[in-house]
Structures are given as structure tokens and as C-alpha cells.
Amino acid sequence: MSGGAGIFVSMRPEITSALNELDATLSTIEKVMDPEEMSDRVRELEAQASDPSLWDDPDHAQGVTSELSAVQSRLRKITDLRQRVADLPVMYELGEDEEGGEEMADAELAELREEIEALEVKTMLSGEYDQREAVINIRSGAGGVDAADWAEMLMRMYVRWAEKNGHKVDIYDISYAEEAGIKSATFVVHGDYMYGQLSVEQGAHRLVRISPFDNQGRRQTSFAEVEVLPVVEKVDSIDIPDNEVRVDVYRSSGPGGQSVNTTDSAVRLTHIPTGIVVTCQNEKSQIQNKASAMRVLQAKLLEKKRQEERAEMDALGAGGNASWGNQMRSYVLHPYQMVKDLRNDFEVNDPSKVLGGEIDGFLEAGIRWRMSQQQKSGA
The missing domain is CATH 3.30.160.20 (Double Stranded RNA Binding Domain)
Structure with a gap:
């Protein structure tokens, strides 16, 4: 199934280089994900799912069907990407003779690069709980009514991100502030690897803006705290008398x-x-x-x-520094426009898009940064 670097040699040098790079990255991902092993696992789970006695134990049956769906989805993704990489040279060849053909091939190349990079990041999610769904707690911090409003803005940002990516959100609790915004909120984001992806959001988020609640129009700095937890499963030994x-x-x-x-x-x-x-x-x-x-x-x-x-x-000296620093991201709306991750310096100059749920760049940068920190500490 996997390809090999250096197979695209008949196109423009910059296109050949881009395709060889994509092929090499995808081949590395395939080594980690092991599509052949996934195929074997699908066959095993399909055999279990076809057993009429499976539903004698509903909890076990639910686990089997959920895992089967997840593995099938991952296998389809890696197979689809490999096929699209293989098809790209043909797209470029045909595009030379068709009006707009090369532009379509360029667009497919850009989309493929984005999807492969996103999948590469997911291969970094190998922590004990990374595959779990996520519980998110948001609490307003220093900044009075602005902080309560900011906490609600953050909640909306995560809910919109989840909706854009097809993930269901269940809101467990919201404590509303008196004037505006919320004191706190707790909600669950459903889906595979939600904890692994969203755990990099944990920490203090700082907002700098002209306060809409200040009749003198002064600049206000406010804070909200984000806590991300893995959803507990039955295999976890958490007994509460x-x-x-x-x-x-x-x-x-x-x-x-x-x-x-x-x-x-x-x-x-x-x-x-x-x-x-x-x-x-x-x-x-x-x-x-x-x-x-x-x-x-x-x-x-x-x-x-x-x-x-x-x-x-x-x-005991067996691990690195587990704390990433409490203040992890700054959102500046005035006097300039910028959202910046203070751990890895990733930044975006359009806060409205970020607050509208476009946080994938921050999630990927955070996961890559976390991986680099773990490698440095030998974790």
C-alpha cells in the first residue's frame, strides 16, 4: 500500500519535490499506523460483530462495534490518502491539456498536504488517554464582568470547533454571571482522540480588548481558565464510596x-x-x-x-516538567489583532476566525510542541 520517495520525476521540479515530500510523509505515517495490521483487526472485529451471542453482553458489544467503526474509519482515511497521492501525477498530466486543469491539481495538492499534515499530528497522540472523549471545564478568572464574558466566548469557540468537525457536544452545566457571560461551564466533546487533541488547550487564556462594559472605553485584560479531562471509562479504577x-x-x-x-x-x-x-x-x-x-x-x-x-x-527524577505554564495563549483585539500561543509562538492575525472555531492550527502546533517537550525530557 505504501509508496516510496522519489517516484514522481516527470513533472515541474517544484511539483515533483512537493509530491515526493507528501509521499515520504505518508509513508512514515503508514509505518506508524500499519494499514495491514488495521485490516487484520477489522476482520477480527467483524467476526466478533457477526456472532449472534455478542449482544448477550451489551457493554462488550458496544465496545466491539465502536472499535470496529473507529478502525474502519482510520483505515479508509489512510487508504484514500494513498490513492489520492498516486492519482496526483495523472491529474497534472491531464491538466496540461485542459483549461484550468493545473489549477485543480494545485488545489488538490494543497488539500492533500493539509490532510496529511493533520493525520501526521494524530499519529503523535499515543498517550494513555488520548483516544478518549474530552470533558472541558471553563472558569472565568480575573477581570470581572469582562472575564465572565470572555469565558462564554471561549466556550462558544470550542463548541463551534466541534460542530465544524462533526463532533457532538453535551453541555452538562453552565453557571451564568449576573451581568453578562458565565462564571463556569462544563461540557463533553464526543469523538475519538478528543482528549488527545484538546488537552493542549489546558491553561489560562488571556483576552486584551476595549471593554464593551466600560463606558469610558478603556482597554481591559481578562482571564479564563480551561481544564481538559479524559472521559472516564469502566476500565478506570476510580471507586467513589x-x-x-x-x-x-x-x-x-x-x-x-x-x-x-x-x-x-x-x-x-x-x-x-x-x-x-x-x-x-x-x-x-x-x-x-x-x-x-x-x-x-x-x-x-x-x-x-x-x-x-x-x-x-x-x-524521583524520572520525568520532565509536567507543567506547561499556566498562561498559554493570548488573544489581542486592541490595539492590534493577534492570537498567539505563548508556548510555541504559533500565531494568527485574525482573532475573529479563531474565536469562530478555527483553532486547528493551534491544536496541531500544540501537539507538535508537546511531542518535542516529551522527546527533550526523554518521556
């Missing part, structure tokens, strides 16, 4: 204290040993809200356990 959790129920409310539910269906869980508090009010059922809140609490406790284990390893 009932006597360690206090459960409070209350009436759900919307912006400005407006009631959105006439029953006490919202749930607040307090983990007594750690003081961690989780709320959920997105469902009308108290039972459903409690189950959702428990999943978030488990995710927070799992992350706490991981941080403690990393701290122990660091103390």
Missing part, C-alpha cells in the same frame, strides 16, 4: 437567575475528602443529572490521581 460524596439537589436556572425547570432536578456533588464540587443541570431528570455529574467527578479524580503520580515520578 457513597459516604464520600454529598449530594445536593436544587432547581435549575438560566441567565440572570431565570428558572428553566420547575422541579429540583439539578444536582451538586461534593467529594468530601478532596473538596471537589461538580454540578449538572442539563437534563430534566435528577437521576440523569446525578449520573452525568458523577462522570465528571470521576474524571476530575482520575486527573488528580495522574497528577499525583506524575509529581512522584518528577520527584
